[in-house]
Amino acid sequence: MEETLSIQEMADRTGLTAHTLRYYERIGLIQPVDRASSGHRRYSEEDVSWVEFLKRLRSTGMPIREMQSYAGLLWQGDQTVERRRKLLERHRARVMQKIQELTEYLTVLDWKINHYKEVECMESNLETPAKEAVQ
Amino acid sequence: MEETLSIQEMADRTGLTAHTLRYYERIGLIQPVDRASSGHRRYSEEDVSWVEFLKRLRSTGMPIREMQSYAGLLWQGDQTVERRRKLLERHRARVMQKIQELTEYLTVLDWKINHYKEVECMESNLETPAKEAVQ
DNA sequence: TCTTGACTTAGAGCGCGCTCTAAGTTGTAA
DNA sequence: TTACAACTTAGAGCGCGCTCTAAGTCAAGA
Numbered sequence: 001m002e003e004t005l006s007i008q009e010m011a012d013r014t015g016l017t018a019h020t021l022r023y024y025e026r027i028g029l030i031q032p033v034d035r036a037s038s039g040h041r042r043y044s045e046e047d048v049s050w051v052e053f054l055k056r057l058r059s060t061g062m063p064i065r066e067m068q069s070y071a072g073l074l075w076q077g078d079q080t081v082e083r084r085r086k087l088l089e090r091h092r093a094r095v096m097q098k099i100q101e102l103t104e105y106l107t108v109l110d111w112k113i114n115h116y117k118e119v120e121c122m123e124s125n126l127e128t129p130a131k132e133a134v135q
Numbered sequence: 136m137e138e139t140l141s142i143q144e145m146a147d148r149t150g151l152t153a154h155t156l157r158y159y160e161r162i163g164l165i166q167p168v169d170r171a172s173s174g175h176r177r178y179s180e181e182d183v184s185w186v187e188f189l190k191r192l193r194s195t196g197m198p199i200r201e202m203q204s205y206a207g208l209l210w211q212g213d214q215t216v217e218r219r220r221k222l223l224e225r226h227r228a229r230v231m232q233k234i235q236e237l238t239e240y241l242t243v244l245d246w247k248i249n250h251y252k253e254v255e256c257m258e259s260n261l262e263t264p265a266k267e268a269v270q
Numbered sequence: 271t272c273t274t275g276a277c278t279t280a281g282a283g284c285g286c287g288c289t290c291t292a293a294g295t296t297g298t299a300a
Numbered sequence: 301t302t303a304c305a306a307c308t309t310a311g312a313g314c315g316c317g318c319t320c321t322a323a324g325t326c327a328a329g330a
Contacts, residue, residue: 056240056243059236059240060237060240060241060244061237078254081251081254081255082251082255084251085247085248085251085252085255088244088247088248088251089248091244092241092244092245092248095237095240095241095244096241098237099234099237099238099241101194102195102196102230102233102234102237103234105191105194105195105230106195106227106230106231106234108191109195109223109226109227109230110227112223113220113223113224113227116216116217116219116220116223117220119213119216120216120217120220
């Protein structure tokens with residue numbers, strides 16, 4: 001028995017809305033989904049995996065256009081393996097850079113936060129309002 | 136001699152466009168800038184520092200609305216120090232979470248990339264096209 | 271059979287963060 | 301004085317990634 005999901009079940013399962021699932025199909029991020037005789041979409045477990053993968057790519061900040069390229073390459077078959085790998089490697093480099101950037105700014109935030117803590121201490125302990133140019 | 140910058144000089148200096156500088160002022164991210172007698176904006180070094188700080192906050196992904204709150208608190212003076220610290224701490228937590236998320240997905244990407252490399256090896260060494268469900 | 275709710279499509283609308291346009295004013299160098 | 305670039309404002313437009321609406325079809329239970 002072949003289990004399939006309605007669009008709402010698929011939405012519940014993946015955490016995307018039915019609107020978004022249709023949108024992804026419309027823009028070619030998901031290949032045309034099987035239909036029941038009524039015309040209603042019927043999603044397979046394979047579709048679930050693909051959508052989960054799309055979600056992972058999105059949450060790394062990959063733009064939709066690039067995901068479209070990736071999907072297009074995938075559906076062209078085995079001869080695009082190298083181009084897919086290179087696409088992922090370029091994206092990997094961007095993700096790395098973003099992590100480094102965020103890590104740097106984390107230290108900036110920590111510095112600010114500690115500075116504020118000091119100022120608060122001075123206020124409560126010495127009752128002399130701080131006048132420095134705190135941003 | 137008090138050095139000031141025209142809007143274009145400020146744009147060159149900070150890497151924002153003149154349009155964006157006016158926009159930031161309009162939405163209250165920058166306090167009304169000093170004007171020459173002609174009405175042209177004249178930016179101070181203090182303005183430069185503030186804009187640089189705004190850029191850092193933005194690049195950590197802080198939404199404009201939150202930066203507006205922060206700026207508003209700052210301009211209210213010393214009694215908002217604790218609220219500013221708490222705002223930054225909330226943001227810090229989000230940045231941390233984003234770093235962790237990206238780090239996780241980095242390993243996913245690495246896994247995919249290595250998988251592709253294997254497939255490419257198989258193709259070139261054994262000349263037997265791989266048929267697995269590679270995403 | 272009737273009702274209700276889930277589904278379908280095409281296309282409009284939205285929130286974000288800019289980005290640009292239009293129409294007019296000012297500053298400067300030839 | 302004339303040319304031309306840089307500035308001013310109010311407000312429209314845009315790219316992204318959804319998100320929703322309208323109008324209609326379909327399915328399943330009372």
